[in-house]
Amino acid sequence: MKTTHQRTVRIGLLGFGTVGQGVWKHIERNRRALELRLGASLEIVRIAVRDSGRKREVEVPSGIITTDTIAVAEDPSLDIVCELMGGTREALDLTERVLRRGKIVVTANKALICEHGDRLFTLARQAGGHYFYEASVAGGIPVIKTLREALVANRFSRIYGILNGTSNYILTRMEKEGLEFSTTLADARALGYVEADEALDLDGIDAAHKAVILAFLAHGRWVSLDDIIVEGIRDVTAEDILSARNLGYRIKLLAIISRDFQNERLVVRVHPALLPSNGIIAGVDGVYNGVSITGDVVGTTVLIGRGAGQDATSSSVISDIADAVFMLQGAPAPVISEEDDGVYRELAEGLSLGGPEDIKAQYYLRLHVADKPGVLAKVAGVLADFAVSIATVDQRAHLLEGTASLILTTHETDEKAMEQALGSLAAMSDLLQDKPVRFRVFDPGEG
């Protein structure tokens, strides 16, 4: 039986924007249920903000607000500090200050983990605290806890999915309404869905940050964005989406982490892909995220939910706070990585990072060609030169006088061969009206 005399857990917040205010609001909202479940009282006792005069959605006692971030990070009376400010400079310094003292940090800062996770997890481990990060990947979807705990019996041959809600929103609207990229992007901007640094959403970088985190969790290896394929959605047109649909596919921005245990190759990549329309991940629309996890014991499990936003992200931050409370009550620190290179060297040993040479796929090609005799023959000839075998050809309605749209799909091909063929095609400037575009077809198998 719970007693009325339970431990009070003292929490500090670094940053009080959308997520910070959400955490405050939802702890207040379900405080009784939450405290009964945790067997502890939760008290947010200090909040560091940039501008103490700013109007906020929630009311907090003025005494707990400060602009002195370091004072919060260094406050010895705090049990847990939530870093919800974002950025990778001040946040790094403050996170290190907290972790160095053996305390617990809860974060939603994917960029920081991606850049400095190696150092921060090591620091947490050495000092005896912990660095919790459920909210950093896929908003309200408990993908970190699921990989770390629920699927602890498994090793993961493939994890893939939709990890960026903004690009998924854009692709979904383009498809449902037949809109062009630029039109939809303007709407997404107006709705505040696009990050200030638009490359994060549009060039696949945000999804890549999350893929790097999942790759570390599942395989214990830190991967640099510079070493992997990261392609965004800027090249996707309404024509591509329609052509893909006619072929039985939908175009989604996928993050893919695959490990070949036989050859010990780890491939991490982010790019738009054609997914068979009837699959589960292909059906994840709008701002929702979805992750498909294939483990060697459980088979394939799929998690779908809101990928961002105040409420979903708060739910994940609060679940990390709950796990932190259990740690304060005596639970061992959760596993940081399923097979951490640093600690469990034997599991990651021999594992090497794969690249384009590890990828085989079917490809979708869109060429805008001069509408004159012999063009298809030349294109087909180039593909044949690189042993790229054509599966389907669709020459479409003329877009402009003298121009035709040529949509091809290939049989399974080596990525390297495809790149070379694409290079040769691009060089045929007399035939092509613009840059040839290719997307990979992704085979989800059972998952």
Next chain:
Amino acid sequence: MKTTHQRTVRIGLLGFGTVGQGVWKHIERNRRALELRLGASLEIVRIAVRDSGRKREVEVPSGIITTDTIAVAEDPSLDIVCELMGGTREALDLTERVLRRGKIVVTANKALICEHGDRLFTLARQAGGHYFYEASVAGGIPVIKTLREALVANRFSRIYGILNGTSNYILTRMEKEGLEFSTTLADARALGYVEADEALDLDGIDAAHKAVILAFLAHGRWVSLDDIIVEGIRDVTAEDILSARNLGYRIKLLAIISRDFQNERLVVRVHPALLPSNGIIAGVDGVYNGVSITGDVVGTTVLIGRGAGQDATSSSVISDIADAVFMLQGAPAPVISEEDDGVYRELAEGLSLGGPEDIKAQYYLRLHVADKPGVLAKVAGVLADFAVSIATVDQRAHLLEGTASLILTTHETDEKAMEQALGSLAAMSDLLQDKPVRFRVFDPGEG
């Protein structure tokens, strides 16, 4: 850093059938990874079986096999006992013996929890052990952990989904191949998909067991199967599936747990339902299970995965073993119920169990009528008498000489009114060729 001198956790198994052997096999398979992740060694030291001479898929040292179940349940050297034998008599006695000694039981036995969970959880709580049950609901899908931990910030207005793989397999094959129920059932039997007690799969009882467990976890209230709607799939015909598809729906056996926090009513029910074809749960096919969880903070999260089978179930059993190991290392016992009626009385107080009077839905009606003038007028008249408003009517090809199939859907209607109308229709024996059949349409909203 982990040391090489780590605790050895001693595990006993009660039952060594499909799941028991799976647990053995998969602990062996990923032993190194698992032990590194847990910081403990796992040793299965005793296994109680019914027939010690039986051939098995995995080889185990003969010395650890015994037919003396009580000796295993009472073995003081064991840290964790996994009850994987099934049934509700001997399993009850043995589970009580383990829990009474303050030890940890891991179970996959949904029927036992459903019948005696109240007693067993109380016993676990009083004696200081724990009763883990992830594998009892939805096989490899971590729905228990997700509700209990990942979504700890939430209260749950609705949880629904497909929790019985066998009935989903039957409905999926009926749909994809246009087969009748009896044909598909014969195949499912031949594949070993149907439980010995077929009512569990075909009459919705197995799904209801799981719904009861989820209702307890999420709302702290034990619900009896006798007090809730439990309908199976025996009435679903190929004609219904085709008619539903033409209307834009798929028929799935759903378990639904909904709580109206305003009026504090909890409704738990299991029945076939028409789901809009484009939804995520509607797309969960074959032996897969899917659960949609709507929390007041996170919004809607969906989990999909294998609902049964040796491997998926083993994955969940091993994840419970992992949580048990963390308890043995000092973690507090996990929350048993999100708002346990016994312990957290204030959260469940005032909550009452709702029934048909709480249900409003659109309905699908299939009537096989005499093909003569005035029949539709009479049917429509009866529905009008009970204020049931018709949305669509489809009179179909004659099945037999002089017989027509009348498929109706209604606008939103009170369940009570619908039941009364159905009673009146059933009494029109001169017009109806057989029992009228109705299914509810389920509105998934955003989830």
